Amino acid sequence: MSSGNPRNVLNILNKIYELLSFEGKSFYSQESIDIETQTKAINQAAKYFAEEDSNYGSLSDKAKKAMFKFAAYLATARYALNIPESSPLAASFKDEDLNREAKEVYNLAVEFSLIQEMPDPRSDRNSKQLHKLIKLNPMLSPLWNLPVVYRGDLTLNADILNAIFDPENTSFDEHLNRVKRKWNSIHIDQLDTNLKQNVGSTAKLPEQGKLPF
Structure with missing residues (x-):
């Protein structure tokens, strides 16, 4: 920790x-x-x-706001029904996806040790391109009930990356709500199909909103 x-x-x-x-x-x-x-x-x-x-005036305030967004994104992943990664404390991204303003705040977050850069880059499983690998400082984990060690990492695209670190970008809540829906959705149609295959094609499933007895 x-x-x-x-x-x-x-x-x-x-x-x-x-x-x-x-x-x-x-x-x-x-x-x-x-x-x-x-x-x-x-x-x-x-x-x-x-x-x-880590209180050093306006510069650290910008870094803290980014850190809070990053932590909220990690916590959303950890407590999702369809958890995208186990023990999510880390994330990877392409360094060139950071715009200039986001890059400045990102560097501040690293400088103030709110976010830690990992020594070894992450190899993208598809393109094999090396991505920057970062994690939330484990000292902050208890504030969001996050793990203090990581196993997997979340991939941040340019949109969510700049929504986190660019102080002028106001789209973070929109992106967070989108992944909340994605990671917590239950596919009823697929569930019904699987149930019918398990109990027999002639079995009748209860109508939505009604008890099966």
């Missing part, structure tokens, strides 16, 4: 220390720290990282 950053480790330990002190317990005792305290500390550390530890 700390990504090997000592500052993040100290942030988490500091929150644990504060919670234990509030409860009248010693941080230095030999007793194990209970899960509830650890969970509270991690959530508080994540909130501190998002609100205070």
